[in-house]
Amino acid sequence: MRTAVALSAWAPLRRPTFRALWIAQFGANTGTWVQTVGAQWLMGDLGGRALQIALVQTAMTLPVFLLVVPAGALGDIVDRRRLLLCGQTAMFVGSGALAVLTAERVTTPALLLGLTALMGIGDALCVPSFQAIQPELVSRAEIPQAALLNGANANVARAVGPALGGALIALIGPAVTFAFNTLSFLGVLLVLYQWRRPTDHHPLGPEHVLGATRAGARYIRSAPRFAAVLARSMLFMLFASGLWALLPALARGPLALAADAYGLLLASVGAGAVVGIVVVPRLRDQLGSATLSTAGMVVFAGAMFVIGVVESVPAVVTALVVVGLAWIGVQSTLNAVAQILLPAWTRARALAYYQLVFMGGQALGAVGWGVLADAAGLRTAFVAPALGMLVGALVSVRALPLPKVRPDLKTVHYWPEPTGRSRLSSGAGPVLIIVEWRVDEANASLFVAAMQHLERSRRRTGATLWGLFQDTEEPTLFVETFIVATWHEHLRQHVERATALDRELEEIARKLTIDGQPAQVRHAVWAESVIRVRSNPR
Template identity: 65%
Template sequence: MSRPPPQQPRGVPPTKAMWAPLRRRLFRALWIAQLVANTGTWMQTVGAQWLMGDLGGDALDIALVQTATALPIFLLVVPAGALGDILDRRRLLLVSQVLTFAGAAALAVLTAADAVTRPLLLTLTGLMAVGQAFAVPTFQAIQPELVSLDEIPQAALLNGANGNVARAIGPALGGALISVAGPEATFALNALSFLGVMLVLYVWKRPPDHRPLGAEHIRDAIRAGARYVRSAPEFAAVLWCSVMFTFCASGMWALLPALARGPLGLGAGGYGVLLAGVGAGAVAGAFALPVARGRMGPNTVVAGSTICYALAMAVISTVEAVPVVIAALVAAGLAWIAVLSTLNAAAQLLLPEWARARSLAYYQLVFMGGQAVGALVWGLVAESLSLRAAFLVPAAVLILSTPIGVLRVPLPTARFDMRQVRHYPEPPSDMEHNRGPLLVVVEWHVDPANAEAFLQVMQQIGRARRRTGATMWSLFEDMEEPTLYVETFTIQTAHEHLRQHVERGTARDQELDLQALRLVMEGTYPEVRHLIWAYAPTPGQEAKEPELRSIVSLLRPR
């Protein structure tokens, strides 16, 4: 299932390494097509927010445009991520782009016909977000298929710069188009911008996925993704940093149109210039960040950039001089891409192939959920207190929470080997059995001198078992024989346990097993037993028993 491209030579200067992924033809074509699509999306955002104001919407209504953009992704991204792991990713991306194109085209036609109301604008914006929900985790999941693992941080940075170059170009174009041809022009061009992405995906000759055990049911895939995220503390640290930052940072994005219309007294073109300032800062950050990463760790980059973003928000809310506001927005854009690209690269490098899309769905869940909820919360703060308070309060929260986050939930700095490793040979292609649950019992004989080290390794092995499918895991010490430790874990079905061995093992997990094996008593080897719950007969059980015995025989250690 894994398709590692050629490795990038080490020792490449940061400024050159940043552009390395663009040497890959497919990555380059998709990056350019996405730049056009992202530009159209930002034109659409300016058009939708400005149209909401023209329709009589207040600050809360304008903030709800961002909520309509983020909330469908928040609700659908988890099943969409599961589909990204069990279906062909290229076809899923094509379907998502067609859906988004249809929503943008419908909004353009209805706006031109002067038939759009505030609820309809939010509904069609949400429809396009449905298409994005099915695309976002899968677009991130295919990155290791387009570039080498060493190029993932640079690819994440380039993808972040892509969106922010579009943020620099799109709002300015959107503002100019609104003043000349109305919001419907931004919606029409946004619809056309998706054609390039659809063309690149259509001509991509992606190799078919190799699934010896067949595709998972979407329900089982969602459960497996949830188990993986719950049992991956390093990935959980990335999620925590993402939700804290996006919840507070969303206030600026949601209320910048109200700030432009109100205290700054700007029109659509001026609002586009403000957003262009954010995009320009993000582009500058794309050049500066590789150097910063080479000198500082991810925690320092994220903490410093978060404080920079908070200070920029404070300046924006208290100063009415447009040049000063633009300068603060440039700093905010630089900080925005520094935080998000660092978190995105960390998330991708922590995940194995089999769980990448469904786990990245949780990354997008907290990211878009933080934006959706944050936009609503800070919109309500603006309504009940003041627009200035809606900028200052989240800025203060960011500054106060950053030291706590870095100390208590630091980002991982070690690089884990997440390559797929198969512990057992592939089973026959027609083998299926869903009887369960299955109890696995492993007896370890450990010298008392190695007991403490063994217990520490087994804690990590327990997380690995749960990441790959175990629903319960325990380790017991025999009271009468102190050298004996009994490990037990349950799996939903025997077939699911087979997936642990054939599809979900990683080199990192294998190394943990080897560490435990080095600590057992000389001349001993762990004894493994597989027990099926006796009170769970299935239809046709008698016919399935030979097959069950074949499954269990495959699970025996060799």
């Protein structure tokens, strides 16, 4: 385990590919916010009520919620650069079609939501892979800074995009916002096309999508520290989504603002994010990730309460600056911790679950707070999630701890080559692995405790069932068993998935054995699968 090293917040920008992609993404993020203002304002012009305006956000985020997990699996088994190109192209097409239809004045609420959903599908293909390539673009020590810069990128774009979108609507109309967004994708497409990404190395060949998806879910179930990050993100997004979904209705209603003034409201959030570039790294060094995440939720909740209760534009603008600072503090911190906790082999598919709770909380929360706004009024729809976030912050303090050190997750080969490999087909299985440990009775309780941590390691890398037994006749003999779906999947444990952390956990157990002797390992394959293969040779 290694502790974090303090670096300049700007350090990742020294990396040429990261810098080029960061600049291109700023253009795309700005275009997205220009279109967001245009789509929400157009829905209002088309007669949409608060719920329909909120559904614009849902149309963009719900496809991500539904598709991001298989997209994450794809990101781990196909070339991530090509997958990103496909997703960006889909978003380019959706935005372009919306620009043309709106210019021709034939856009309907259904078309607006449908084409926005197409862009959401493209976004679903991109989100986990964009997250997963960050460790390929910067050093491991620079990941927190890269996450902060990426968060700032999106939020500075939030400062520029909405104001620009509001101005474009006021001067020309909503159609130009969609055209601007269409052009903004070209920069990202160009950088991705020119990026010469090293070829992925899969010693045992690429996984199938379904199997890779299962492996990702299995990893998440056996990674409690990563699960804590997911839970914190869900608590935050479920309640924070009310602000983003209902701010347009607040601007058009109680605040009585025009489109350009609404854009300036969102620009205030971006201004807070700019402040966060300087403030957040210092706060993270002083408070730690867990405390900073919790404090950010409390500050966000307080600002959201002010926005919903005080019908004063200066007060709302000030509160939105605070929102931007709290938003980037929470999101960049959780995102950095998520990336640090994941090994390369499962990074995209596991980060897909991070995006699942992020987008899912945003999509489902937007619908829920939209319904509440229609039923009980905007003030209630702002106050209720603010109070909910305060409760979530209190829960996270004790129930959802974040790690204070960075685990060593580089791939290592520390298991000996399994015998009988050449006689079995890759699909033979299930495979039973039997590990015999010799442990002095004085160390038995410590050994059992160590094996509970090793159980998670086995399950993270591929085990579906696990057990530890003590021999009744020889109390010093402990028998560990675990089952892997196929022989090929077990070979992936040997060759592709084991990390230095897994080796460390096994070493802790081994030191408790008699004279530190290594465990004895045997492999057994489901007999019918072996007989079937031998009866039907290729």
